Amino acid sequence: MGIGNELGGLLPGREGQPSDSLPKYERTTFDIVTIGAGYLFMPLGLALALVRMLSTHYKNYRKPVNYSLLFHVFVGGFVQLMGIVVNSIFSEVAVDTGTLIGMLIMFSLITLLPAAVFARSAAKARFSFSQLTNQYVHLITVERVRYTGNLADRTGQSEGDVNRDLIYLQKYGVLDSGLLFHEGADAVPQAQAGQADASPFSQPARQPSYQQPRPQQLPKSVRCPGCGAQNTVAPNQSTSCDYCGTTIAYS
Known part of the structure; x- marks a missing residue:
């Protein structure tokens, strides 16, 4: 230098x-x-x-x-x-x-x-x-x-x-x-360079792993297996068909 x-x-x-x-x-x-x-x-x-x-x-x-x-x-x-x-x-x-x-x-x-x-x-x-x-x-x-x-x-x-x-x-x-x-x-x-020079044998700091956020589930329209009508089903729930009463699960 x-x-x-x-x-x-x-x-x-x-x-x-x-x-x-x-x-x-x-x-x-x-x-x-x-x-x-x-x-x-x-x-x-x-x-x-x-x-x-x-x-x-x-x-x-x-x-x-x-x-x-x-x-x-x-x-x-x-x-x-x-x-x-x-x-x-x-x-x-x-x-x-x-x-x-x-x-x-x-x-x-x-x-x-x-x-x-x-x-x-x-x-x-x-x-x-x-x-x-x-x-x-x-x-x-x-x-x-x-x-x-x-x-x-x-x-x-x-x-x-x-x-x-x-x-x-x-x-x-x-x-x-x-x-x-x-x-x-x-x-x-x-400052980081000075810390690295002060401890040459130290382990490099582990970077925090980035976790991608899970996508948020939204209500969706599901076809009834009994009559074929479209019904809106909330996430993780089931509902009865408005027309034939068949139970429809969120999938």
Whole structure:
């Protein structure tokens, strides 16, 4: 299986939650450029952040980073708008206090309110992926699940998401890079497989025999042996012919 240690996949010397070693936000060069553009020219930064989100948001580990990019873009927009306010204060054209306060409130609603929403979304997405990471590690190291189809069923993710997540976790050492996984689902449940491994000499459990239910008998029409008339006879009973009185048995 390629398991590199006794814990079945978790690197030695790890303490706390397995997700603790993951970076808070894994930022690429494109992400850094997007943040810089957001603080210098918000429309450009917003366009880059949306492109990044549309192209990578299907990945579980990218969702916190994408929300964080939008947070920085809107904070950068607030900084730029505050520059306009400061410039208007020191400009030759006088601006009254009420107008300045109105501008501050409007700029805050336009930029800081969405920034707060995206900051909360980033924190929730990061927490969700941390929980998912800990669930992966438990299933792989404790329950010895090695099929991506079984992992997908247990975590509620698609098999493609599971494959991407496992590669990401191995990249940062949360899982041993020597672990091998199989596509599809294991036909034998893991709990039953573990019981079979624990007692190799035990007799296989006898399956309960299936007994086909006996068909229910219904009343039927029987021809009278005396006169030939048809009479209805109940199961396991006999009756007298309605025409000649001959006894007719259910057969």
